[in-house]
Amino acid sequence: MPVVNKNQIERMVSLCKARLPKKFLRIMDKYENKPEAMRDAGIAYAVDQIVDLLTQGVDGIHLYIMNQPDVASKIHRSIASLLS
Helix, strand or coil, X not given: CCCCCHHHHHHHHHHHCCCCCHHHHHHHHHHCCCHHHHHHHHHHHHHHHHHHHHHCCCCCXXXXXXXXXXXXXXXXXXXXXXXX
16 A cells, blocks of 8 residues: 555554554654655555565555555556566
């Protein structure tokens, strides 16, 4: 799930008792008051994870985009050349 909103992910994490990686927590802290930068950083982080998964040989990726199709489009454009 690409994280593009700090409040959204904090709510989800509190509900499921998950922990976020330190690298991502630093990203959230740095960009929490800059919505466009937070969105771009969240998308970049998701793309990085997808690239890692694809290089490890996963058969597919499923994104939870939380009713934000533009996020999925940006991610798809970023990784399209890896999928051919």
